[in-house]
Amino acid sequence: xxxxxxxxxxxxxxxxxxxxxxxxxxxxxxxxxxxxxxxxxxxxxxxxxxxxxxxxxxxxxxxxxxxxxxxxxxxxxxxxxxxxxxxxxxxxxxxxxxxxxxxxxxxxxxxxxxxxxxxxxxxxxxxxxxxxxxxxxxxxxxxxxxxxxxxxxxxxxxxxxxxxxxxxxxxxxxxxxxxxxxxxxxxxxxxxxxxxxxxxxxxxxxxxxxxxxxxxxxxxxxxxxxxxxxxxxxxxxxxxxxxxxxxxxxxxxxxxxxxxxxxxxxxxxxxxxxxxxxxxxxxxxxxxxxxxxxxxxxxxxxxxxxxxxxxxxxxxxxxxxxxxxxxxxxxxxxxxxxxxxxxxxxxxxxxxxxxxxxxxxxxxxxxxxxxxxxxxxxxxxxxxxxxxxxxxxxxxxxxxxxxxxxxxxxxxxxxxxxxxxxxxxxxxxxxxxxxxxxxxxxxxxxxxxxxxxxxxxxxxxxxxxxxxxxxxxxxxxxxxxxxxxxxxxxxxxxxxxxxxxxxxxxxxxxxxxxxxxxxxxxxxxxxxxxxxxxxxxxxxxxxxxxxxxxx
Amino acid sequence: xxxxxxxxxxxxxxxxxxxxxxxxxxxxxxxxxxxxxxxxxxxxxxxxxxxxxxxxxxxxxxxxxxxxxxxxxxxxxxxx
Ligand SMILES: Cc1ncc(C[n+]2csc(CCOP(=O)(O)OP(=O)(O)O)c2C)c(N)n1
Numbered sequence: 001x002x003x004x005x006x007x008x009x010x011x012x013x014x015x016x017x018x019x020x021x022x023x024x025x026x027x028x029x030x031x032x033x034x035x036x037x038x039x040x041x042x043x044x045x046x047x048x049x050x051x052x053x054x055x056x057x058x059x060x061x062x063x064x065x066x067x068x069x070x071x072x073x074x075x076x077x078x079x080x081x082x083x084x085x086x087x088x089x090x091x092x093x094x095x096x097x098x099x100x101x102x103x104x105x106x107x108x109x110x111x112x113x114x115x116x117x118x119x120x121x122x123x124x125x126x127x128x129x130x131x132x133x134x135x136x137x138x139x140x141x142x143x144x145x146x147x148x149x150x151x152x153x154x155x156x157x158x159x160x161x162x163x164x165x166x167x168x169x170x171x172x173x174x175x176x177x178x179x180x181x182x183x184x185x186x187x188x189x190x191x192x193x194x195x196x197x198x199x200x201x202x203x204x205x206x207x208x209x210x211x212x213x214x215x216x217x218x219x220x221x222x223x224x225x226x227x228x229x230x231x232x233x234x235x236x237x238x239x240x241x242x243x244x245x246x247x248x249x250x251x252x253x254x255x256x257x258x259x260x261x262x263x264x265x266x267x268x269x270x271x272x273x274x275x276x277x278x279x280x281x282x283x284x285x286x287x288x289x290x291x292x293x294x295x296x297x298x299x300x301x302x303x304x305x306x307x308x309x310x311x312x313x314x315x316x317x318x319x320x321x322x323x324x325x326x327x328x329x330x331x332x333x334x335x336x337x338x339x340x341x342x343x344x345x346x347x348x349x350x351x352x353x354x355x356x357x358x359x360x361x362x363x364x365x366x367x368x369x370x371x372x373x374x375x376x377x378x379x380x381x382x383x384x385x386x387x388x389x390x391x392x393x394x395x396x397x398x399x400x401x402x403x404x405x406x407x408x409x410x411x412x413x414x415x416x417x418x419x420x421x422x423x424x425x426x427x428x429x430x431x432x433x434x435x436x437x438x439x440x441x442x443x444x445x446x447x448x449x450x451x452x453x454x455x456x457x458x459x460x461x462x463x464x465x466x467x468x469x470x471x472x473x474x475x476x477x478x479x480x481x482x483x484x485x486x487x488x489x490x491x492x493x494x495x496x497x498x499x500x501x502x503x504x505x506x507x508x509x510x511x512x513x514x515x516x517x518x519x520x521x522x523x524x525x526x527x528x529x530x531x532x533x534x535x536x537x538x539x540x541x542x543x544x545x546x547x548x549x550x551x
Numbered sequence: 552x553x554x555x556x557x558x559x560x561x562x563x564x565x566x567x568x569x570x571x572x573x574x575x576x577x578x579x580x581x582x583x584x585x586x587x588x589x590x591x592x593x594x595x596x597x598x599x600x601x602x603x604x605x606x607x608x609x610x611x612x613x614x615x616x617x618x619x620x621x622x623x624x625x626x627x628x629x630x631x
Contacts, residue, residue: 119569298610299611
């Protein structure tokens with residue numbers, strides 16, 4: 001068996017029968033072997049797009065996503081996506097070709113030190129220097145990518161190892177880093193704090209979904225009825241219709257969520273890391289609250305805030321052991337009132353009016369299938385998606401959280417559609433972000449995937465423009481995109497059906513046409529460039545001092 | 552604060568780089584460093600200082616797959 005054949009065999013063994021990538025010199029033996037392999041390869045049009053597709057695949061399934069690239073520029077093109085996967089804890093195995101071992105270290109053609117480049121943006125990286133190591137390294141890569149807190153693992157494989165013979169696979173080693181086991185004493189202490197608290201709030205993060213613990217979380221929330229808020233990555237974990245679910249917290253969080261957290265005397269933080277976009281001014285975040293922090297990663301405990309009780313371990317085991325019986329009726333009344341008082345209201349789509357992005361997204365959420373998958377880019381539209389759309393599960397909402405990478409939306413949607421060919425998949429894109437991976441229209445065209453693209457076009461780098469308006473004295477520097485191409489015509493050049501709308505009255509029919517279209521579709525929505533995202537917590541400000549509207 | 556760390560690493564490419572990079576990124580400065588390959592692995596002694604509690608660094612070092620063991624030998628008051 002050649003190294004290339006062994007790689008493909010290993011992919012099949014690990015359940016990675018669909019992969020994304022882009023060929024080139026140092027990975028040619030693998031692409032050659034691919035022709036005779038059951039592994040299905042999806043050619044994206046940029047390595048960043050291929051890796052985002054692998055991320056979309058992984059996030060829609062909680063399985064390991066795989067992508068492949070050549071050495072040199074292929075490998076460097078992957079770096080942004082690796083960092084994205086690292087910061088959002090996405091399990092990936094990324095295979096790069098490397099120049100032959102005899103050429104390594106000589107500045108050979110398309111040689112870069114990808115191992116070195118990857119160190120700080122991968123959970124782990126390995127270079128295969130002996131044929132006998134190839135399969136054990138791949139086994140290890142899959143194990144590391146998914147164990148504990150998931151993350152991306154890079155495997156760099158010299159061309160001659162792909163071409164040469166490698167020995168048969170060896171039995172797999174068990175997980176190497178023993179996972180923390182939740183301590184009974186910590187669980188008792190947490191339950192005690194929950195009983196004693198007057199104003200508890202459950203703060204739900206992306207770790208719940210990554211631990212496959214959504215059912216256990218929902219059961220806990222139903223048993224206890226405690227008020228709940230979510231991070232961007234946690235959206236879809238709690239049940240949207242739960243009367244004490246308050247939505248997203250943080251910089252663009254819902255007012256009720258931020259106010260409840262600021263008033264809380266106890267935060268139960270589950271699979272979250274107190275990111276600065278969540279806490280606002282850290283010293284004034286939930287100032288009266290004790291903290292129970294539940295996570296799989298010991299490095300997150302006490303990192304940004306001291307935890308009064310920490311529980312390290314598997315959420316599937318911890319959540320059923322948590323409980324709270326004491327009544328908190330006056331707090332629950334307060335929370336319900338906040339939720340009512342601060343609820344968003346949506347405009348009817350009236351003729352002659354500008355299109356209101358929040359109302360459009362709410363209508364899209366109502367019209368789409370219950371388990372539709374929505375990916376998005378980064379900016380104002382991303383926050384509107386998080387605020388105004390509802391998700392049946394966190395795997396239904398794909399958003400670049402930690403790195404906040406423009407250009408994520410379309411390729412991630414492609415990966416999700418590969419993972420879930422029969423589900424409705426939509427990419428909600430900003431006009432700026434869309435152009436960052438626009439080449440992936442070619443991927444849609446090639447595979448005729450029915451991904452629906454909605455471009456919310458405000459002819460601006462909207463989120464940056466919003467900050468320039470609010471915090472830089474309206475000094476608009478390099479955020480005008482009014483010379484955008486006609487997106488609808490662009491789609492047509494790729495053979496993708498499209499439509500453009502400018503008037504609010506066109507919204508319901510346009511959404512319906514898009515959703516009912518059998519193939520890929522692009523809906524270009526023209527917005528007024530003045531619209532902003534509310535609420536916003538200004539920089540270095542406590543969350544309860546958010547601005548809820550234009551001043 | 553200044554801390555003396557004793558690390559034992561498997562002899563993998565980039566093992567040392569990972570330790571140095573993690574230390575820098577988490578806001579610690581290295582004032583002394585000694586390393587030798589014992590044959591069984593890399594024995595590393597490192598004196599670091601930084602404004603943050605040492606667990607900010609050690610919990611991250613513990614995540615390195617090349618790290619076999621880590622001991623904090625002693626804590627000294629900062630010397631100017
Ligand atoms: C790769 C990358 N470059 C720059 C930024 C900084 N940035 C954040 S939001 C934003 C504007 C995004 O504009 P657009 O995609 O049109 O979305 P909008 O905010 O208008 O909805 C920029 C430039 C980023 N997040 N990612």
